[in-house]
Amino acid sequence: MPVSDKTQGLLTRWTGRVRTAGGTSKAAREQWIKAQTPRKHVRTALESMTRGAVRCMYCDDSRGTDIDHFQPLENAPLRAFEWSNHLLACSYCNSNAKRSQYPVNADGVCLLVDPSAEDPADHLQLLLKSGLYDPVDESARGEETIRVFGLNRPDLVKGRLDAFVRACSNLRDWHRLHQDADPEAGRLAQALLDSPFIDVVHAMTRLKPGVEATVVGQATVPALVAWRAAHRLSFRVGQPRVCGGAADTNCIDGVVDDTLAGDDRSRVGGRSNDEPVIAMQNYGLTWTGPTGTPRSSAVAYDKPSAQDRKAALERVGCTSVEIVAVRPGELPEPRG
Template identity: 55%
Template sequence: MIPLQRVPAPHRTQTLLQRWTTRVQNAGATTTAARAEWKKASAPKRHVKALLESMAHGAVRCMYCDDSRGTDIDHFQPLASAPLRAFVWENHLIACAWCNSNDKRERYPLAPNGTCLLIDPTVDDPADHLILRFTSCLYEGLTSKGRASIDVFGLNRPDLLDGRTRAFTTACLVIEGWHQRHLEGDPSAKEKAHALLESPFVDVVYSLTRLDPDIAETVLEARTLPALEAWRSVCGTTPTP
C-alpha cells in the first residue's frame, strides 16, 4: 500500500451524494435500504468512480493490493455497519474485484476504544503501520492497524508475494539504469523514472526509497546502493514522478 491524496469532491458531487443519503434516511437508514439505494445510484457512482480514478496510482490500481486494476467502489466502512455512510465521499476507495469481494468484504475490525483497525491510504501513511521485508517480500505489521490490514486486505497472499518479488528485481534494475542515464545527463532518465513509478507494485519502490541504509547494505547489491541514494535525492521518497 502507498499513501494517496484524496481530492475534494466538487460541490455538484457533494450535493448529489447528500441527496442520496437523504434517500437512505427516508427509507429507514438500514443496511437493506442503503444497499437498495446504492444499487440504483448510477449517477453518484459515475461521479465517485471518476474522482477515485483520478486519485489512483498508475493505470487505476487497486488502492489495497496495488496490483490489479481498480474496478469496484469499495465502502471502506461497510454498509453493514454504517448504512448512512453509503454516499459519503470520504468512505469510498477503489479496489480490484478480488480485494473487495474475496478478502475485505464487510470486515471492519475495531480497537477496544472503537477506532478502526484498517489502514485508509488516503488518511494514513501505510509505512507507519507496515514494513516490507525484502528477503521474503512479506509485509510485517508494525502496529495493530498494520497487522489487521495485512489480514483483511490479504496483503500477503501468494500472488502478491510473487508479484512483489518480481517487482523488487525489476525496480533494482530500473533504478540502476536510471542512475546511469542520470549521470550521463540523458533526458530518457526521466522517462525511466516515470515508467517505474507508474508500474504495478509501486509499494516496492516506495519501500525501497525508505529502506534503512544499514538494512539496504544487506539486501541490495553493491552497485544498486549508489543508484538508490541518487534516486532518493532526485525522486524523493514518495511514489510520484
C-alpha cells in the same frame, strides 16, 4: 482530495434518500444500486486519482474495478454516499479479501489502516527479501490490515519479489541516464513509478545505509542513493493511497504527485529535458504512539502536510506530537 460541488451535491441528496428510506443497511444497499449517476461521478473521481493503470488502492497490483465502502454499509449505512468512505479496489480485494470486514478494538476504534487519512507505513513494513508485510512494532492495526486485505497472499508476495528484481535493474538503468542528463531518465522514472508494486521501490528508499548493500546489492547502492535524493517521499492526509504500506507518493525528481494508491497527477514546473524541478520537503514529526512507543516519521513533508499529519496522529491517540524542521535527505529520530 475533495470532489466537485456537483458531485458532493449528488452524494448529499442520495444520503438523504437513505435516511428517508429508514437509514438501514438494506436501505443503503438498495439506494446504492439505484444510484447510477452518483456512482459514475464517484468512479470518475477515484479513477482520476489512481496510480498507473487505474490500480487497486489496496493491493496496487490489479486494476481497480469496484467502488469499495471502507466502512461497510452493514456498519454505517449513512456513509453509503460519503465521499471519504469510497476507495477503488480490484474485485478480489473487495469481494474475496475484505468483503464486509471492519474490525474494531474495545473502544470501537477501527483496526484497519485507512489509506486515505493516514500513512500506512506507520503500521506496515515491507520485507524486501521475502516480499512479505510485517506489522510495525507489533501494531494491532498493522496485523489486522494485513489479514483483512490479504496483503501476504501468494500472488502478491511473488509479485513483490519479481518487482524487487526489476526495480534494482531499472534503478541502475535510470541512474546511468540521470548521470548523463538524458531526457529518457525522466520517462524511465515515470514508468517505474507507474508500475505495479511501487511499494517495493518506496521500501527500498527507506533502507538505512548500513543495510542497503545487503538487501539491494552493492551495484545498486549508488543508484538507490541518487534516486533517494531525487525522489523525496511525501504524504498529505486525505489523498487516497496504496494500502500496502510503503507507497507514499509518486514523485519525479522530488515533485509531489500525491497518490493510497492515488494521486492528483499535478506537476510543479519542468526542465527543457522534461525532468521536473526538484522541490524538497523539509519537515518530519516525532510522537509517542498509543502504546507508549516513541516514533518518528519515515518520510519528509511540506509544512501543510506535516500539520495535517500531526492532526491525524492526535486523532488516533498519539501524544507529544511535534513537527521538526529537517534538512533535505534527513529525518528526525524518535524522542524517548
